[in-house]
Amino acid sequence: MNRQAVRLIVSRSCFALALGSTVTSAQDAPPTLSMGAHAIGLLTRATSTPEGRTLTEAYLTQPIVSADGRVAWFQAMGMLNLEGFTLRRGELDVGEWGEGYVDRRHPHAYVHELMVGAATPLAPVAASLFAGRGFVPFGSDDPMSRPFVSYPVDHHLSQILERLAVVSAVRARILLIEAAAFDGDEPLDPSTPQLARRFGDSWSVRATLVRSLASLGDAELSASYANVKSPEYREGQGMDQRKAHASFRVDANGRFSRYALIEVARTTDVDHGRPLYTFNAALAEGALCHGGTGLAVRLERSDRPEEERLLDLFRAARPATDVSILGITQWTTLSAAVALPPRSLLSAHAAPYVELARIRVDRTTAALFDPVRFYGSNLMWRTSVGLRFGIGHDHQREGRYGVAAAAPPSSTNSPPHAHDMSSPSCFR
Amino acid sequence: MTTARLLRLLPLLLAAACHLDGGTAATPHATCALPGGSSLGTDAMAVIGCGIIDSRYTAEVAVRDSFAYTTTWGFRSALGNMVAIWNVATAEPVLVDSVIVSGASTLGDVAVSDDGALLVVATERSNGSLVIFDRSDPRHPRQLSRLATPETFNGVHTAEIGRVGGHLYAILAVDPLAGAPTPESKIVIVDLGDPASPRQIFVKSVPSTAPFVHDTFLRDGLLFVALWNAGIEIWDVGGGGKGGTPAAPVVLGSVATVGGDAHNVWWLHDPASGSRYAFVGEESGPAQLGVSSVGDIHVLDVSDLTHPREVAFYHVPGAGTHNFSVDETSGILYAAYYNAGVRALNVRGDLETCTPAQQVTTGSLVRCDLGAMGREIGRGLSQGTPPVYVWGVQYVGGIIYASDMLNGLWKLRAVQ
Numbered sequence: 079m080n081r082q083a084v085r086l087i088v089s090r091s092c093f094a095l096a097l098g099s100t101v102t103s104a105q106d107a108p109p110t111l112s113m114g115a116h117a118i119g120l121l122t123r124a125t126s127t128p129e130g131r132t133l134t135e136a137y138l139t140q141p142i143v144s145a146d147g148r149v150a151w152f153q154a155m156g157m158l159n160l161e162g163f164t165l166r167r168g169e170l171d172v173g174e175w176g177e178g179y180v181d182r183r184h185p186h187a188y189v190h191e192l193m194v195g196a197a198t199p200l201a202p203v204a205a206s207l208f209a210g211r212g213f214v215p216f217g218s219d220d221p222m223s224r225p226f227v228s229y230p231v232d233h234h235l236s237q238i239l240e241r242l243a244v245v246s247a248v249r250a251r252i253l254l255i256e257a258a259a260f261d262g263d264e265p266l267d268p269s270t271p272q273l274a275r276r277f278g279d280s281w282s283v284r285a286t287l288v289r290s291l292a293s294l295g296d297a298e299l300s301a302s303y304a305n306v307k308s309p310e311y312r313e314g315q316g317m318d319q320r321k322a323h324a325s326f327r328v329d330a331n332g333r334f335s336r337y338a339l340i341e342v343a344r345t346t347d348v349d350h351g352r353p354l355y356t357f358n359a360a361l362a363e364g365a366l367c368h369g370g371t372g373l374a375v376r377l378e379r380s381d382r383p384e385e386e387r388l389l390d391l392f393r394a395a396r397p398a399t400d401v402s403i404l405g406i407t408q409w410t411t412l413s414a415a416v417a418l419p420p421r422s423l424l425s426a427h428a429a430p431y432v433e434l435a436r437i438r439v440d441r442t443t444a445a446l447f448d449p450v451r452f453y454g455s456n457l458m459w460r461t462s463v464g465l466r467f468g469i470g471h472d473h474q475r476e477g478r479y480g481v482a483a484a485a486p487p488s489s490t491n492s493p494p495h496a497h498d499m500s501s502p503s504c505f506r
Numbered sequence: 507m508t509t510a511r512l513l514r515l516l517p518l519l520l521a522a523a524c525h526l527d528g529g530t531a532a533t534p535h536a537t538c539a540l541p542g543g544s545s546l547g548t549d550a551m552a553v554i555g556c557g558i559i560d561s562r563y564t565a566e567v568a569v570r571d572s573f574a575y576t577t578t579w580g581f582r583s584a585l586g587n588m589v590a591i592w593n594v595a596t597a598e599p600v601l602v603d604s605v606i607v608s609g610a611s612t613l614g615d616v617a618v619s620d621d622g623a624l625l626v627v628a629t630e631r632s633n634g635s636l637v638i639f640d641r642s643d644p645r646h647p648r649q650l651s652r653l654a655t656p657e658t659f660n661g662v663h664t665a666e667i668g669r670v671g672g673h674l675y676a677i678l679a680v681d682p683l684a685g686a687p688t689p690e691s692k693i694v695i696v697d698l699g700d701p702a703s704p705r706q707i708f709v710k711s712v713p714s715t716a717p718f719v720h721d722t723f724l725r726d727g728l729l730f731v732a733l734w735n736a737g738i739e740i741w742d743v744g745g746g747g748k749g750g751t752p753a754a755p756v757v758l759g760s761v762a763t764v765g766g767d768a769h770n771v772w773w774l775h776d777p778a779s780g781s782r783y784a785f786v787g788e789e790s791g792p793a794q795l796g797v798s799s800v801g802d803i804h805v806l807d808v809s810d811l812t813h814p815r816e817v818a819f820y821h822v823p824g825a826g827t828h829n830f831s832v833d834e835t836s837g838i839l840y841a842a843y844y845n846a847g848v849r850a851l852n853v854r855g856d857l858e859t860c861t862p863a864q865q866v867t868t869g870s871l872v873r874c875d876l877g878a879m880g881r882e883i884g885r886g887l888s889q890g891t892p893p894v895y896v897w898g899v900q901y902v903g904g905i906i907y908a909s910d911m912l913n914g915l916w917k918l919r920a921v922q
Contacts, residue, residue: 178684266684266685267685270685310684311682311684311717312684312689313690313714313717314714315714315715315716315717315735316717349790349791350765350766352791352792354791354792355792355794386579386580386612386631387580387581387611388611388631388632389585389609389610389611389631389632389633391581395631395661395681395683396683396684397682397684399661399663399681399682399718399720400718400720400734400767400769400789400791400793401767401790401791401792401793402789402791402792402793402794402795402799403793403794403795404580404794404795404796405794405795405796405797406794443794443797443798444796444797444893445794445795445796445797445798446563446580446582446794446795446796446895446911446912448582451582451583452581
């Protein structure tokens with residue numbers, strides 16, 4: 079997207095904000111400020127890691143401090159992610175990849191999210207405009223706000239985050255349209271800021287139909303597309319990406335809280351306008367909670383690019399020095415998780431959980447990368463046990479801002495209403 | 507639902523997963539045995555012999571006298587930190603020794619000095635360096651020194667060596683590396699006058715529009731630099747008449763080749779056409795290493811060094827080129843062609859005059875198609891069985907030595 083397109087997004091959002099102001103007066107709600115802190119103590123064991131080794135490791139993962147403040151139409155939200163301190167070498171997670179890490183999940187940026195903006199009241203037509211560093215309207219929610227601690231393989235196919243972004247949203251009854259302009263370069267490491275001059279070289283749009291259905295709960299059907307310039311080459315000269323995603327999500331609270339997500343994603347690497355490699359993903363996950371006890375299941379089949387490993391076999395060269403790859407592998411993972419009731423003290427809580435995953439990797443071509451030679455087997459198991467710690471406000475759903483974060487209307491004639499829309503409480 | 511019930515469901519779910527696997531079965535990597543055992547194949551460039559390396563991916567080859575040196579790349583069952591030393595005096599190359607370079611994961615390039623005294627090896631990726639060996643005993647090279655500087659840290663992709671005014675230099679193509687102190691790609695020139703104490707005498711960052719440098723070619727005081735999307739630059743380093751030196755090169759001219767991705771260069775000295783042509787290898791995408799590749803050979807008319815221009819090309823459907831070696835006495839260019847094996851081209855004489863039927867127009871540029879002109883005169887390892895992925899070639903005395911990422915080292919009979 080060029081600068082003209084950025085101006086278009088901003089101008090349309092301002093128009094929508096003005097439109098909202100003509101139909102509804104400013105909210106009278108008092109200013110609010112909420113804060114929270116979360117972390118997960120994790121012991122994980124994985125078989126068949128690079129060179130066939132079985133590894134057992136322990137660390138503090140997803141340590142975050144978050145805050146959310148609202149005054150009338152204005153809202154600010156921030157999340158500090160401290161994985162740069164606790165997960166410098168990455169979280170052991172065979173199949174995971176991105177940002178130079180392979181078979182380990184990379185640590186996220188310290189400034190995971192810092193967005194400010196305004197949203198009109200939730201009238202029949204509402205709009206919002208947010209800017210800062212955060213999530214791009216593309217794909218599904220950040221895995222950190224979903225039931226599993228372990229990230230899915232499709233993380234870099236189904237989410238775009240930690241970008242300098244201007245995100246606008248317009249909502250008319252059950253239809254939600256979001257658009258964003260952002261910088262294509264993915265984070266270099268937890269602390270290095272993005273190149274401001276690259277802001278606006280990438281764009282995304284997402285359309286969502288939202289509806290509260292009595293039988294299923296809050297339901298969403300969404301489709302999104304993103305044009306990302308040179309995510310891996312910071313200076314902007316590397317391969318671009320064309321990303322598409324579609325999903326169906328339901329979420330219901332009550333005696334049995336329920337959550338389910340089905341998503342498909344496709345990313346195509348593009349060089350000089352020529353499509354080179356295509357990576358597909360399909361994922362289904364669900365969770366059921368009752369009385370603090372929960373069960374979650376995830377089934378995923380996702381493609382992964384294989385790149386030259388470094389002396390540390392959990393790292394890959396970034397940027398690649400040409401447009402070649404060592405092959406595309408297909409990862410099929412079935413995971414199950416059990417969350418047990420939390421123990422609370424004052425406003426803090428600690429909840430134990432167990433995750434078990436069966437992972438299979440297959441070659442899709444006879445290209446160089448041979449998983450059986452590299453891992454010693456194409457079948458892996460990962461077992462994790464841990465404790466979720468939390469204090470203050472719950473994990474909010476991550477990846478949507480302003481009117482896009484409101485709950486759906488219960489009928490086509492009723493307006494949407496404020497709601498945190500987070501995942502089942504037993505997995506927070 | 508109680509916790510106990512939930513836990514009881516877990517084994518059932520995991521058992522169900524066992525029936526969900528359906529990956530594509532991959533063809534095992536080949537050995538260098540040809541169909542029918544000892545057949546020499548049907549290619550014009552017949553197989554004389556081969557030496558297998560299965561534990562590592564083989565990269566570049568350098569041959570001198572009766573010894574060949576092949577480097578290794580990435581990780582297969584072991585790191586690409588080994589230089590294999592082959593005795594090639596007999597039909598079958600015999601692995602006689604190897605050298606492990608510490609702290610390296612890829613040794614992408616290897617070269618022998620024109621007097622045969624030195625062997626140099628590039629170590630790529632982090633902690634990049636140039637390792638210099640004494641070849642007094644060619645069977646057992648002895649490390650003399652290792653140059654590792656902040657400018658080579660990102661990884662040395664290629665190391666070419668050659669003389670300017672009788673003095674020996676190494677030209678290093680250094681990778682970009684995200685997050686490094688100097689993340690950009692660079693060209694580094696090293697004075698090898700005292701190989702035990704190599705001196706870095708020149709560094710130039712590659713423009714971000716390139717954004718890589720992959721290879722260089724030094725001859726007669728001119729340095730040809732392959733700058734990927736920025737094409738080819740020609741530098742005066744002592745032979746261009748513009749006052750350039752290895753420590754202070756002067757850019758004479760440049761040209762953007764069709765399609766970009768300029769990877770390597772060979773400046774031809776031909777008895778018929780003189781020093782008129784340079785050949786550029788395009789290492790394009792998509793390439794899944796081991797099975798596919800894309801990229802043409804581009805022919806530049808460099809008779810005016812300040813205004814080089816592209817005049818011809820050679821294309822192989824379904825494959826892309828990599829490194830070259832030229833038998834200049836016979837006017838034959840041998841090109842590594844990854845999954846298509848090795849191709850031999852007649853490059854003698856005029857390459858830019860052709861019939862309209864042999865021309866291809868790209869935008870406003872009209873080029874001759876060497877394939878349509880019948881310039882291809884031989885193929886090697888092109889039958890697809892066994893699968894090959896040829897990285898480099900070297901012509902020595904009627905023999906083509908081809909390094910194959912999948913299998914190791916091949917000896918082929920050169921085109922007669």
